[in-house]
Amino acid sequence: MQTPNPEKRNQIKAAAARLFAEVPFHEVTLERVATTAKVGKGTLYVYFASKEQLYEAVVAEGLAELVGRVEGRLQQTGADACQGLSAIVDELLGFADRYPHMFTLMRSGHPIGNDTELAAARSNLAATIERVLRAGVASGALDDPHPELTAHFVPAMVRSARLYGPADAPRAEVGRHIVQVLLRGLRPHSS
Amino acid sequence: MQTPNPEKRNQIKAAAARLFAEVPFHEVTLERVATTAKVGKGTLYVYFASKEQLYEAVVAEGLAELVGRVEGRLQQTGADACQGLSAIVDELLGFADRYPHMFTLMRSGHPIGNDTELAAARSNLAATIERVLRAGVASGALDDPHPELTAHFVPAMVRSARLYGPADAPRAEVGRHIVQVLLRGLRPHSS
Amino acid sequence: MQTPNPEKRNQIKAAAARLFAEVPFHEVTLERVATTAKVGKGTLYVYFASKEQLYEAVVAEGLAELVGRVEGRLQQTGADACQGLSAIVDELLGFADRYPHMFTLMRSGHPIGNDTELAAARSNLAATIERVLRAGVASGALDDPHPELTAHFVPAMVRSARLYGPADAPRAEVGRHIVQVLLRGLRPHSS
Amino acid sequence: MQTPNPEKRNQIKAAAARLFAEVPFHEVTLERVATTAKVGKGTLYVYFASKEQLYEAVVAEGLAELVGRVEGRLQQTGADACQGLSAIVDELLGFADRYPHMFTLMRSGHPIGNDTELAAARSNLAATIERVLRAGVASGALDDPHPELTAHFVPAMVRSARLYGPADAPRAEVGRHIVQVLLRGLRPHSS
DNA sequence: TATGAATGAGTATTCATTCAT
DNA sequence: GATGAATGAATACTCATTCAT
Structure with a gap:
């Protein structure tokens, strides 16, 4: 008797992501996914209920990992808004490097499937960023009348820089630029 | 494309956009497009060579219109970077209101077709914005080490605000926030 | 502009029936049905919504034709129960000869699809036969305490004779036998 | 087939029959059969070579049991045609009651598999009935020019009564009706 | 023996595209 | 030009069967 193999699930997810x-x-044909993942076509359905769900799993679990890493970093950096934002941007850029597909996927058009998981993952990311911003406002380090909007700007800036910006822009430079625009943009007037 | 009935072409484009x-x-089935546009399925092929090209036409022509309007506004506002950016953001938001689908379409996933037209249209928009930024830098009104990156931030911020931000955020407020973050973010240090 | 072609619908039905x-x-693959009917696979779906519905149409419309013919014959033969039953059996046998598939189909196993049409068609046949039987009882020509049961016997006998009986049994002989068993079996005691 | 656990074989047959x-x-998916029978999917193949053979076994073994019971009854009732037919009809009805699925199965559509076993079982039943009829003719109790046809009528009548007749018809009444039609239908003229 | 994870052949169905009218 | 009936290539998904454990 064999036992469901979580490794195989990852093989499939990785192939599908690419x-x-x-x-x-x-x-994307499931035939192709199966071939790439080196499993039988039927095996896909052992681990994922449909093409839609496979897609959702790929994106949502990717995003969830990102959120996890971001929160990990934030615990290290402590409460400082400037460091927090830098860490977030750094993580977003690192993620884009590690999973070059992911941002393409996330720019991905329309909700595929009911998209619940994906929307939730996106919300989590925005909420995490918003928390940092609000903490900065509370501590007087930031002046942001609309953290709930700004929270969405951060991944949007990273994404647009990586997807449409010059391909040869060095990551550190891109990060510095984004952080600079954001931090100056949110700097309290009196400072 | 010089076609007998430009009216019908627009009917189709409008239906397809939605x-x-x-x-x-x-x-999106062409059957559905035809029904929505109130033309026969075969008629679609009188005006567009394929589903892909219909898609491209919808998005690229939409973007082209946007670029045209932005440039028009810029000619009115003259050279001031601050006013220029405000005008651009205002146009982007107005566009999002007039064509609520358009930003959804532009967030749209992968290149459909060879995407040449669409990439070109996107480049045009970025180039226009970049020009304003560079003018601001030249005039000393802005301090932007990477206008080629910042140029992409502007539509990205508008898009993320409209797509993921609170739906009830008043447009003027959203615009003010984006402009404020950008202008402060790019304010020369000495100011 | 072409117009839906009822002839093509029949081509398909005939092929499917066989x-x-x-x-x-x-x-039965729809590929095969299409080939046999000499139409494209997609054309099947112009005329029938699904394989199930195609099946239902074949059987139900076949049965409906049978019922129509039986009722036609009954109008000719008038009210006599003996002649009526003979006519019914004759029609059933004739139908079996003309559409050798039909009885195989009708013996067909389980309801395919929701089977409403088929059940209705079967009911119609039974109801028609029952009417003849009741008329015979009313006129004193028959003694049948359960015409609602006997009505089902008639097609059942024909079917079993044709499907399982000796293949070389001449139709007239088979018909005579069935009618004889039925008529004697239902003959009033006093006669 | 000598198998380790006849119990399990029956579990499977019972589930499959239903x-x-x-x-x-x-x-009918084998997955479902396995679940219903509370065995693993693979276990099915320990006892049956294929889905087709499982089906055949269910139907043919059911029919074989029926034939066995009928013959048992006939040995008790002795040579009398009237009693013999009554016993046969009674057994058929009893069988229908005990295995409500069986008649549904036997009306079952097309030959599944090569159907040899099933055809043989059906032949056995018909042969047994025919023997009774011929004995009746020989003894002068019956007048039947075509016992080989009539033999098929008996199960056909029972089946049609149970499958299509009024569901609330009491079994005894149905049996009496069938036997009456048959016996009168086959009564010698001189009687 | 019993199991259920793995498999891939097989198929219904969809839909962009064509073309006769 | 306008239409929609006809088409068949393309594909997600199912399920009987196998086989490692």
Whole structure:
């Protein structure tokens, strides 16, 4: 008797991530996913209920990992808003480097499936960033009348820089630029 | 494309824009587009060579219109960087209001088709914004070490605010916030 | 502009009838149906919503035709129960000869689809036969305490004779036998 | 087939019988059979070589049991045709009551598999009935020019009564009716 | 023997595209 | 030009069967 193999699930997820990032959803065939993952076509359905759910799992679990890492970093950096934002941007850029597909996926068009998981993951990320911003406002380090908006700017800036910006821009430089614009943009007037 | 009935072409484009924005590309059937546009399925092929090209036309022509309007506004506002950026953000928000689908479409996933037209349109927008930024730097009004990056931030911020931000945020407030973060973020140190 | 072609619908029904009769439902591929009917696979779906509905249409419309013919015959033969039953059996046998598949189909196993149409068609046949029997009872020509049961015997006898009986039994002989058993079996005691 | 655990074989047969009777062959999944029988999917193949053979075993063994019981009854009742037929009908009805699925299965559509076993079982039943009829003819108790046809009528009448007749018809009444129609239908003219 | 994870052949169905009218 | 009936390539998904444990 064999036992469900979590490794195989990851094989599949990894293959799917790559393919979903390369071509649009409807051009990714499950045949191709299976071949790439080196499993049988039927095996896909042992681990994922449908193509939609496979897609969702890939994106949502990727985002969840990102959120986890960001929160880990924030615990290290402590309460400082400036350091917090830097850490967040750094993590976002690192994530983009480690999973070059992920941002392509996340720019991905429309909700695929009911998208609940994905929307939740996105919310988590925004909420985490917003918390840092609000802490900064509370401590007087930041002046942000709309942290709930600004929270969305951070990943958007990273994403646009990586997707559309010059491909050869060094990561550190990009990060510094984003952090600078944000921090100056939110600096209290009196400071 | 010089076609007999430009009216009909627009009917189709409008219907397609709505549908492409509502559901992902592969869930939009041409049957549905035809029905929505109140034309026969075959008529679509009189005006567009394929589903891909219809999609591209919708997005690229939408973006082209946006760029045109932005440039028009910039000619009115003259050279001032602050006013220029405000005008750009204002146009982007106005565009998002007039064509609620458009930003959904532009967040749209992967390149559909060879995407040449769309990439070009996106480049045009970025180039226009970059020009304003560089003018600001030149005039000493802005301090921006990477206008080629910042240029992408502007639509990204607008987009993220509208797509993921609170739906009830008043447009003027959103615009003010974006402009404020950008202008302060790019304010020369000496000021 | 072409117009839906009722002839094509019949081509498909005829092909399907033959194939459904030859092999069990799940072994009939629509590919095969299309080839046999000399239409494209997609055309099947222009005229029938699904494989199930195609099957239902074949059987139910076949049965409906049978019922129509039986009722036609009954109008000719008038009220006499003996002649009526003979006519019914004759029609059933004729139907079996003309559509050799039909009885195979009707013996067909389980309800396919929701089967409403088929059940209705079967009811119609039974009701028609029952009416003849009741008329015979009323006129004193028959003694049948359970015409609602006997009505089902008639097609059952024909079917079993044709499906399982000797293949070389001449139709007239089979018909005579069935009618004889039935008429004697229902003859009033006093006669 | 000499198998280690005949108990389990019966569990499976019983589960299969129920499911095959409930839905058409192609809608019965072996997964479902296994679950219903409370055995593993692989276990099915320990006892049956294929889905087809499982089906055949269910139906053919059911029919074989029926034939066995009928013959047992006939040995008790002795040579009298009237009593013999009554016993046969009674057994058929009893069988229908004990295995409500069985008649549904036997009405079952097309031959599944090569059907040899099933055809043989059906032949056995018909042969047994025919023997009784011929004995009746020989003894002068019956006048039947075609016992080989009539033999098929008996199960057909029972089946049609149970499958399509009023569900609330009491079994004894149904039996009496069938026997009456048959016996009168086959009564020698001179009687 | 018993199991259920793994498999891939097989198929219904969809839908962009064509073309006769 | 306008149409929608006809088409068949393309694909997600199912499920009988196998086999490692």
